[in-house]
Amino acid sequence: MNDTSEPHVAPEPLAKTDGTQDEQQPMVLFEEVQKSYDGESLVVKNLNLSVAKGEFLTMLGPSGSGKTTCLMMVAGFEAATHGEIYLDGRPINSVPPHKRGIGMVFQNYALFPHMTIAENLAFPLQVRGVNKADAEKKVQRALDMVQMGEGGFHGRRPAQLSGGQQQRVALARALVFEPELVLMDEPLGALDKQLREHMQLEIKHIHESLGVTVIYVTHDQGEALTMSDRIAVFNDGVIQQLAPPEVLYEKPENAFVAQFIGENNTLHGKMRSVNDGIARVELTDGEHVQALAINAGPGERTQLSIRPERVEIDPDESVTDHTVTGRVEEVIYLGDHIRTRMTVAGNSDFVVKTRNRLGARRFKPGEKVRVGWATEDCRALDHSA
Amino acid sequence: MASRERAPKQELLAADGTPLKAALRRSQTVERRRAFMLVAPLLFFLLIVFVVPIIAMMWRSVYNPEIRNYLPQTAAALQDWEGQDVPPEPVFQAMAADMIVGVENRTIGRAAARINREIPGARSTVMRTARQVDEWSAPYREKFIEADEDWTNIEFWRILKRESRVVTPTYYLLAVDYEYSSEGEIVPRSEVYQVYKQLFWRTAWMSVFITALCVMLAYPISYMLATQPTRIANLLLILVLLPFWTSLLVRTSAWIVLLQQQGVINELLVALNIIDETGRLRMIYNRTGTIVAMTHILLPFMVLPLYSVMKTIPPSYLRAAKSLGAHPFRAWWRVYFPLTIPGLAAGCILVFILAIGYYITPALVGGDSGIFISNLIAQNMQGSSAQLKLAAALATILLVAVLFIYWLFNRLVGVDKLKFG
Ligand SMILES: Nc1ncnc2c1ncn2[C@@H]1O[C@H](COP(=O)(O)OP(=O)(O)O)[C@@H](O)[C@H]1O
Ligand SMILES: [Mg+2]
Numbered sequence A: 001m002n003d004t005s006e007p008h009v010a011p012e013p014l015a016k017t018d019g020t021q022d023e024q025q026p027m028v029l030f031e032e033v034q035k036s037y038d039g040e041s042l043v044v045k046n047l048n049l050s051v052a053k054g055e056f057l058t059m060l061g062p063s064g065s066g067k068t069t070c071l072m073m074v075a076g077f078e079a080a081t082h083g084e085i086y087l088d089g090r091p092i093n094s095v096p097p098h099k100r101g102i103g104m105v106f107q108n109y110a111l112f113p114h115m116t117i118a119e120n121l122a123f124p125l126q127v128r129g130v131n132k133a134d135a136e137k138k139v140q141r142a143l144d145m146v147q148m149g150e151g152g153f154h155g156r157r158p159a160q161l162s163g164g165q166q167q168r169v170a171l172a173r174a175l176v177f178e179p180e181l182v183l184m185d186e187p188l189g190a191l192d193k194q195l196r197e198h199m200q201l202e203i204k205h206i207h208e209s210l211g212v213t214v215i216y217v218t219h220d221q222g223e224a225l226t227m228s229d230r231i232a233v234f235n236d237g238v239i240q241q242l243a244p245p246e247v248l249y250e251k252p253e254n255a256f257v258a259q260f261i262g263e264n265n266t267l268h269g270k271m272r273s274v275n276d277g278i279a280r281v282e283l284t285d286g287e288h289v290q291a292l293a294i295n296a297g298p299g300e301r302t303q304l305s306i307r308p309e310r311v312e313i314d315p316d317e318s319v320t321d322h323t324v325t326g327r328v329e330e331v332i333y334l335g336d337h338i339r340t341r342m343t344v345a346g347n348s349d350f351v352v353k354t355r356n357r358l359g360a361r362r363f364k365p366g367e368k369v370r371v372g373w374a375t376e377d378c379r380a381l382d383h384s385a
Numbered sequence B: 001m002a003s004r005e006r007a008p009k010q011e012l013l014a015a016d017g018t019p020l021k022a023a024l025r026r027s028q029t030v031e032r033r034r035a036f037m038l039v040a041p042l043l044f045f046l047l048i049v050f051v052v053p054i055i056a057m058m059w060r061s062v063y064n065p066e067i068r069n070y071l072p073q074t075a076a077a078l079q080d081w082e083g084q085d086v087p088p089e090p091v092f093q094a095m096a097a098d099m100i101v102g103v104e105n106r107t108i109g110r111a112a113a114r115i116n117r118e119i120p121g122a123r124s125t126v127m128r129t130a131r132q133v134d135e136w137s138a139p140y141r142e143k144f145i146e147a148d149e150d151w152t153n154i155e156f157w158r159i160l161k162r163e164s165r166v167v168t169p170t171y172y173l174l175a176v177d178y179e180y181s182s183e184g185e186i187v188p189r190s191e192v193y194q195v196y197k198q199l200f201w202r203t204a205w206m207s208v209f210i211t212a213l214c215v216m217l218a219y220p221i222s223y224m225l226a227t228q229p230t231r232i233a234n235l236l237l238i239l240v241l242l243p244f245w246t247s248l249l250v251r252t253s254a255w256i257v258l259l260q261q262q263g264v265i266n267e268l269l270v271a272l273n274i275i276d277e278t279g280r281l282r283m284i285y286n287r288t289g290t291i292v293a294m295t296h297i298l299l300p301f302m303v304l305p306l307y308s309v310m311k312t313i314p315p316s317y318l319r320a321a322k323s324l325g326a327h328p329f330r331a332w333w334r335v336y337f338p339l340t341i342p343g344l345a346a347g348c349i350l351v352f353i354l355a356i357g358y359y360i361t362p363a364l365v366g367g368d369s370g371i372f373i374s375n376l377i378a379q380n381m382q383g384s385s386a387q388l389k390l391a392a393a394l395a396t397i398l399l400v401a402v403l404f405i406y407w408l409f410n411r412l413v414g415v416d417k418l419k420f421g
Helices: A017-021 A067-075 A117-127 A132-145 A163-175 A193-210 A221-227 A245-250 A255-260 B020-062 B066-070 B072-078 B089-105 B108-118 B122-135 B141-147 B154-162 B170-175 B196-227 B230-245 B248-259 B264-271 B287-311 B315-323 B328-356 B360-365 B373-379 B388-412
Strands: A028-035 A044-051 A056-060 A082-087 A103-105 A181-185 A213-218 A230-235 A238-243 A265-275 A278-283 A288-293 A301-306 A322-333 A337-344 A347-355 A368-373 A379-381 B178-180 B186-188
Touching (some): A028 A067, A067 A181, A103 A163, A117 A132, A238 A245, A255 A301, A255 A379, A265 A288, A278 A301, A288 A322, B020 B170, B066 B072, B066 B108, B089 B122, B089 B141, B170 B178
Parallel strands (some): A056 A230, A103 A181
Antiparallel strands (some): A028 A044, A265 A301, A278 A288, B178 B186
16 A cells, blocks of 8 residues: 555655644644543643644544544544644633634535535535625535535535535535644545545545645545644654654654554564664674664564565665565565565564565465565564553 | 536436436335334234224214214104194105114114113103003104103204204204204303313413423523533433433322422421412412423423523634624524524423323322313213213314414424434
């Protein structure tokens, strides 16, 4: 899915992009925000996050990691237990939700079932006292934007629309009053895969054409990679890494991010020494490999992370720095590429993805081969459980 | 869309060539018959214990057979009489014949009793004459009049003629405080007897009032129930339903203990010096008592449908409305409230219809000013002065009123939209 296949040179580090936006007021700023529901455990722990104007920022993380809670604090439906949230420079902790002017798309759309589509869209305009003629025009424009302007949808009730259509209407309703900030909480979660992928692009295009700021919540990493300018990976109420998609995928900073984003091979070992950022790691089966020392120090246990498409079987010495032994367990033919599952250094779930190019060699289960990778592609991270 | 360019409507055929519609209907007939068989026992049961008695009651409220059955010839002869003068000989002749038969069959007493209900004291006139009549011969007129002056009373004959109809509206007139004057005109009853119309009104407005109170109390309770976590909600729901688990009599007596003049509330107010001994509040054996106790008893019927509807409204609707810029009250009024109408309407119709026919509570705590029409219906059904036909007429009026309200409600809200729980 996220098959970037061609090994390419890692881009210039983009990770700390906050610095470039200093001169501009951030759209949303979390300052040491904490949240607890029960007074015993923190659901959000010391969150510092700045979302630039016009940015598409995704909060990505497993279920229960506190993403929705963060979004609800921005929207005003949950109060921060500690810390302050700024909207366009103004602290908003004491501003009620209806005065924040933030568009929101809910997971189950929350379209008002007793109102028609047109009435649903006119609602935010009505409460703002927009006159009828203007409101009608805006409603039409918003529906056009989500490609629901024609086909007689105006007079229908939400229940008479398909899931995808409801999703579009919910999107149009969140945008119709031209908010500067739109929050979306797993808006595509209820759609089937094909429609979801279509809508991802559509939302991205709408974002680009309107220039609104979007904070998007999802637990689907593919979705996050497709749509976002930057992704904040959440786990356990803490941002694990905040970076653009390509950095997140190629330069995960800890084991959680490496595991959570894309497919990942892990090898366990102990770091023996670090020299100039390059670590020597002794794997569990005694072999030694080199890796980038990212998140572990000498003498510590470490977890090596290598992307499946960056592994070469029987490689040229010129490409890889060294090789280790692997035993082929299973070969899966997937058309455009071939997955070879093998045991490497005690890990029987080590996957190698190779492009199905002309003359590519197919291995047999049980075969012993050498596998190798470039040192830059192998990251020595913390040893998570 | 693509479906727009469909071929002009054409009858579809099933595989065997029969029209699809007919085939579908045939295949559904079996299904429908089976469904009917399933409900047939219940239908039959309802017919026997519900529909038939109601029809019998309605029939009884207008059925007036005594004169026609026990004095048939007189009834026939009176049809030609104009009602201006003492009836002519043929009427007396018919009366004599009827009396002879009546004495023989021992039915004359019943006829006399029936006449006595309209004209007090007429029984003795009839019975005395009946005992002599077999010794007389035609012409009878003089002999009747000779025997008793009362036979010249034109009013007596008019009433007899009026009551010779098998179907009579008399009891309905009584039920709304009207009666026939001796001239046969429909006139209001004298003030002292006017009770029913006033009682119908009282029953209606007090039922409306009780329903309104139930709405005011139940709406916030249900909202709280629906928004609490399940564990707490279930506990609260049990508290709301508790009244269902105790006997109606126990609950009503509890209110008596609380509300009477030597009761808990009055004692407390006196003890706190809020009122003094002479100012003890009368809260029971009057309207207040009825309203308080009935509101309490009927509250669950409002809470349950409201709660079940509110529980299905996701909190995200209100949040969405607020995020779209609506003030919390406006969000509630435009988004939440309309969605609760099916439950609210169901609760209202349930409580109102239950209230309007309520008997036991008004009887126990209503005193004089707090009783309902059903209490008078009951009164007319028991005791030596029972007037079953009047009771039937009152009950029929109540039934029709309820049906009318239900119909009206259906027109306004639509019963199919209701959610009872
Ligand atoms: N209203 C609430 N009351 C108590 N706990 C809550 C509430 N909402 C969420 N939580 C808890 O907070 C944690 C984070 O939830 P949430 O923000 O919804 O996570 P996510 O959206 O990432 O799945 C979860 O453990 C959840 O059980
Ligand atoms: Mg969530």
